[in-house]
Amino acid sequence: xxxxxxxxxxxxxxxxxxxxxxxxxxxxxxxxxxxxxxxxxxxxxxxxxxxxxxxxxxxxxxxxxxxxxxxx
Numbered sequence: 001x002x003x004x005x006x007x008x009x010x011x012x013x014x015x016x017x018x019x020x021x022x023x024x025x026x027x028x029x030x031x032x033x034x035x036x037x038x039x040x041x042x043x044x045x046x047x048x049x050x051x052x053x054x055x056x057x058x059x060x061x062x063x064x065x066x067x068x069x070x071x072x
Contacts, residue, residue, distance in 0.1 A: 004048060010034050015047040026051030 002025070007014040011034065017026040030047045032040055 004051075006044065006048060008040070008044065013040075013043050013047045015051060017051045 001020050003018050005016045005018070009032075011032060013030045013032055015028050016024050019025050028047050028050045030043045032043050
């Protein structure tokens with residue numbers, strides 16, 4: 001089982017995929033423009049899709065997901 005974690009920050013989105021032993025098997029980052037809220041949805045979708053393309057993660061369905069967002 002793999003799990004995907006998403007960290008949505010003020011200036012970047014980070015995504016990591018871990019295996020059942022907690023090893024990071026794929027990761028990526030995207031810079032974001034906080035003043036352009038509409039582009040953040042697209043950046044999240046792209047960042048989540050990227051580590052799954054062409055990697056050993058692709059053949060596995062994630063068994064867990066997590067999202068972290070900080071705010072004022």
